[in-house]
Amino acid sequence: MKIKNKKKIYKKIISLVLALSVFISFSPVTQAATTDSKNHNVTFSLQSAVQLNTIPAVSFGNVDPSGSPYTSAEFVVQLKSNANWTLKVKSIGPDGIAGNADDNYFKDNNGSGSNTITVNDHLEWSTSPYSAWNWMTTTDATIKTGTKNSDNNWQDILMKYRLTINWSDQAANNYLGVIQYTVTTL
C-alpha cells in the first residue's frame, strides 16, 4: 500500500516537474529573457539615371540618283530610365559640333571636302514601318516621349533613315553627315 502511494507521489512530482518545465520553456517571461531584438534602419537614396545605347553609324553605301531613294536598315535606339524621358534628334553637320554653319550639310571626303548636299531635303527619319517620314533638320525634333522603365529591360525605339539623291547632286566620294540623339529626363 505504501509502495503504491509512494509511486503515485513520484508520478505526481514527475508530472508536475514536466509541466513546470514545459510552462517555463514556453512562457513569455523566458522568451523575453533570452531574446535580444534590435531594429536596424535600412536607408538609401535612389538616384535618377539614364542609359543610352545606339549604333555608331548608318551606311548607305554607294548611291546614285537612278536608284533613289535609299532606305537604311532598321536599327534600334535603346533606353533605360527611372524617370520620364524625351528623345530628340537633329543634324549637327559633318564636324559633329552643333551650332555651326555646316549643320545642315553632308560633305564629301568624309566630311572634309568642299562638295555639299543639304540634309533637310535629302534625309528623312521614321520610327516604325507604318509611321510617316520626317525631314531631318538642324533643330531638335522629338522622336518619342516615354515614361520610366517598368522593368529592367530596354525601351526600344525603332529607327530608320531614307536618303534621296537628286540628279543635281554633285557626284563625289564619301559624303558624311552627323546626327545627334538627345535624351533628357523630365
Next chain:
Amino acid sequence: MEKKFLKIFLILGIIFLYYLLPHLVLAQGFDFAVVPSKLDFELSAGENQSRSFKLYNKGVDPVTLYGYVEDYWITPDNDFEYFPPGTKEYSSAKWITLSKEKVIVQPGQYEEVTVTVNAPKNIESGGYYAVVFFEARGQSEEKAAAQLKIHGRVGVVILTTVKRTGLEGEILRKGEIKNLIVKTTWRPFIKNFSFDIKNIRQSLRNLKNIQFDFAALFQPQVKTTTVFENTGNTYLHCAGLDILKNTLTGREDEVKLPEMTVLDKSIRNFEAEWENAPFLGRIYLKSILAYKVSADRQEEKVAETVFWIIPWRLIILILIILAIILYIRRKLKKKTEKKSICPHCGKKYKGNPSFCPHCGKPLSENICPACKNPVPQNVKFCPNCGQKIEKTKQKPTKNKAKK
C-alpha cells in the same frame, strides 16, 4: 591520319571564328549611363557648390564622352528646348564648370566628373537652370560613299536655387492649378475599312475586311490634364494624383500623375490616363498636386470638376438599329394591310371602317341587331353598343366594287 588533320583543322577553324570574327565586324555602338540625371543645388549668392556624376560604360568598347553645358526650357507639353549657354535670362550655364570635359570610360567601368556651380554675388534670389550634356560620338572605320555618324548625348538637368541675403533674398515656392481638363474619346469600333468615293468598287471590296471591335463601345479613353503654374521664383518638384469617383456606382479609382519639375514663371501640363474607365457615369474628379515648400513641409493644391461619360456611339447605334426595325415593321405592315374598295363610290379605303371615308355610305351590310348601326365585317361584337354579332353570310366588298 587524314581524320586527325581534319579534326585539327576543324578546331583551328572554330578558334579562328570565335576570336577573329567579332573583330571583323564594324565598331560596336556606345552604351553608357549617367547617374544622376538631375541635380539640385541650393546656395547663397557668391558661394560655390560641387557634386559629382558617375558615367558608366556598359558597352564592350571604351567610350569617349564629351561634357558641355547648355541652356534649356520646357514647354507646357513637356518638350525640351536647348539653347547655347547664356541665352536665357535664368541661365546658370556660364557659372558651371566640369572637372573633365573629355572622359574615356573603359568597358564595365565608371568615371566620376565633378560639376561646380559658382553663383555670382550680385544676382537676384531665385531659380537658375542649365543642362550638362555628356556626348558619345560614333566612330566608324568603314569608308562608305554616303554615311551618317551617330552621336548620342544624355542631358543632366542642373537646378539651382540661389538665395541672396537681405530684404530681396526671399525664396518663393508657390504655384497653383490653373485648369483641369478632361477629354473623353472612344476607340473606333469599325476596323480595316476605308471608303474612297473615287474608287467605290474597291471600297465595296474592302467591306469583306471589316472588323468590329464591340469592346470599343464600352471602353472610353479618359485623359486628364492638370495645368499647373509655378508663380514663385524658383523651381518646384511636383507629384500628385487624380481621384476619380463614379457617383452613379460609387466606384473610386486613383491615377498617379507624373512627377515633374516646374520651372518658375512657367506652366506644365500633368497628363494622366484613366484606364478601365466606366462606359457610363457621372464622374467627380479631384486632382491633387503637391510640392515641397521646405525640407519638412509640403503644400497641396487641389482642383475639382464633374463630368459625364456617356456612350454616345452606343446610344446612336441602338437608335439606328431601332429605327431600322421600326422602318422594316412599318414596311411589312403596309405590305400586309389590304386596301379595300367602297361598293358605293369605288374609292379605296384603309382599315376596317363602318362607313366609307369618301362617300359616307355604310361599308357593311351587317346591321347590329341592338343599335341598328352598320357593323364592320368580321367583328364579333358591335363597336357602338357591344352587342354580340352573329356571323352571317354576306357579299364580300373588298376589291370587288365596280363603278
